[in-house]
Amino acid sequence: MKELLNKYKANKIRPEELEELSSMIESTPDDTLYDILFEDWDSFASESENNHKVKENLKKKIFIAIACAAAILLALTLYLQIRLHESTNRLDVLADSDYRISTEDTGTMDISLPDGTTAKLFAKSSIQYSADYGQNKRMIKMTGEGNFDVAHNSEKTFSVSIPGMEIYVHGTKFNVYAYPDDEISEVSLYQGSLSISCGNQKIRLSPNQKVIVQKSTGKMTLTHFDDEEDMSLRKHKMVFIHKPLLQVLDALQARFGVKITSSGLDLSDFYTGEFREPELEDVLAVLGVHYLFDYEIKNGEVIITKKAGKSK
Amino acid sequence: MVDEKQIVKLLKKSDWEVQNKWFRVLFDMYYHDLLNFTLQYVKSRDTAEEIAHDSFVKLWLHKDNLDEKRSVKAYLFKISKNSLIKEMRRQLKNPLMTEYFSFIDTLSTEARITYDYDTFLKTIKEASEYLTPRQKEIFILCKEKNLSAKEIAIKLSISEQVVRNQLSKSLRIIREHLSNCIR
Numbered sequence: 001m002k003e004l005l006n007k008y009k010a011n012k013i014r015p016e017e018l019e020e021l022s023s024m025i026e027s028t029p030d031d032t033l034y035d036i037l038f039e040d041w042d043s044f045a046s047e048s049e050n051n052h053k054v055k056e057n058l059k060k061k062i063f064i065a066i067a068c069a070a071a072i073l074l075a076l077t078l079y080l081q082i083r084l085h086e087s088t089n090r091l092d093v094l095a096d097s098d099y100r101i102s103t104e105d106t107g108t109m110d111i112s113l114p115d116g117t118t119a120k121l122f123a124k125s126s127i128q129y130s131a132d133y134g135q136n137k138r139m140i141k142m143t144g145e146g147n148f149d150v151a152h153n154s155e156k157t158f159s160v161s162i163p164g165m166e167i168y169v170h171g172t173k174f175n176v177y178a179y180p181d182d183e184i185s186e187v188s189l190y191q192g193s194l195s196i197s198c199g200n201q202k203i204r205l206s207p208n209q210k211v212i213v214q215k216s217t218g219k220m221t222l223t224h225f226d227d228e229e230d231m232s233l234r235k236h237k238m239v240f241i242h243k244p245l246l247q248v249l250d251a252l253q254a255r256f257g258v259k260i261t262s263s264g265l266d267l268s269d270f271y272t273g274e275f276r277e278p279e280l281e282d283v284l285a286v287l288g289v290h291y292l293f294d295y296e297i298k299n300g301e302v303i304i305t306k307k308a309g310k311s312k
Numbered sequence: 313m314v315d316e317k318q319i320v321k322l323l324k325k326s327d328w329e330v331q332n333k334w335f336r337v338l339f340d341m342y343y344h345d346l347l348n349f350t351l352q353y354v355k356s357r358d359t360a361e362e363i364a365h366d367s368f369v370k371l372w373l374h375k376d377n378l379d380e381k382r383s384v385k386a387y388l389f390k391i392s393k394n395s396l397i398k399e400m401r402r403q404l405k406n407p408l409m410t411e412y413f414s415f416i417d418t419l420s421t422e423a424r425i426t427y428d429y430d431t432f433l434k435t436i437k438e439a440s441e442y443l444t445p446r447q448k449e450i451f452i453l454c455k456e457k458n459l460s461a462k463e464i465a466i467k468l469s470i471s472e473q474v475v476r477n478q479l480s481k482s483l484r485i486i487r488e489h490l491s492n493c494i495r
Contacts, residue, residue: 009352011424012417015410022404033397037353041389044349299467 001028002036099133102126103144105257105300113140116151117158123257124179145177145254150192165213169194174205179254185213188225238275238283245269245291256280257300264306265291320380331375338384339368346388354399355412355429363399367392403429407455408436411483415490439489440482447482450475 004021007013013021025033101121103109109121115134121127125144133139138158150158152171160167162178162185172192178185187196188210195204196211203211203220212221226241238255240248246267249260258280271290275283284295284302292307322334343364351360370391371384378387403409412432416424440448453459453467454475461479465472 011355011413013413015414018404018410018413025401025404030394030397033400034393037393037396038386038389041349041385044345299469 098128098130100126100128118149120147142176144179147175149173165196165198167194167196183215185215187211238278240271240273242270242272245271252283258302260302262304265293316384317380320378323375335372342385342388350396353396355403357428358430359399363392363395407458435490436486439486442485442489443482447478450478451482454479
């Protein structure tokens, strides 16, 4: 086993050997592993020999430093300088990396950004921002749907970039809908002011306005929205006011991360209804009564079939 | 050599600043060894760093109970062994390990040292964007959730052969991406 383990440590193990080692380790009790590893650790010495000598010198230096106040001051300055150097280095390294927050196929997530901006992310969404967020600018990238409440800061504009579009805001509340597999993207504004640039077009939104972008053509439509309907997103409710059934099912797919297939239904039929804290099954049951269908949920897929022999 | 016993004594009864200084000396003495030692077994730098950090945090918390007759090195092992073995067992069961080793085998000796499992996983994640959704689903079920072809076939209600075909296709795509990455 030791031979295999050495190969494993050195990253020079062949697949069949790895399998062998894996099953060996699995049947080895922890105590035996402790002994093997301890032996290895006991004899483990990388560059440490040199290190110890350096430390020895350091120790002497420290004692001299204690005797000499001026030297202490010097050492302290040096130390601070090194630390400062270290920490700026670390910042630089950090600044290069990105943070990414993603939600699963179902459910929502509440997040806060370093500047106090909060957002609710819906299913299958993600936002990305760099570690220096808030230092010079406040910029995030996102896909999916998010509901933002931006902390006010007139000097640092908050911007959201989604494929093909940039959104610039000051302190405001707004919602972004930008799923990659949907034909349209939507930005709705609840409070404050917001401007969008999409290619060479620029649009400024006032509260209760939303813009819908047709992705294939780039056509932008500005509409006024009903408070009740869109604000509902933030209250967890699902509200449908005179919506074709097709859109209702689409909304369910996005909300619950399921795939819905239906047969025999008139998808252009309009539906009006409201669900408070909806569960997928509850909504389907209610719709099933309305439209006389049966449904089956299997592996994240919903199959809807019209009940035979009856018509609405 | 620095007299470790003296350090341990100083750690136990002195004011905070002195403790801090000598703890720092111990840290410099052992941290890199512990990190590199752990890394050999867990392969992931993040995990190794976590284990090494935790061990030193515990060492600091238990400094009053240290026995100066015993070596700090042995004590550090005692603190870290449980998480080390747990992580090592986990990695050995990880189906992506085979891929990791066969990939790392194609690297130069130099690259091998820096290319740890985390980096590998990140590259795999990027590569999986090139798969179709179905291929990706199967790949994740197999390599991350550790399901067999048979289990996946039942779960997705498709035939086992389809699973195997898709899997080998996915692997080919991912390997191609991996080999592009090192160039």
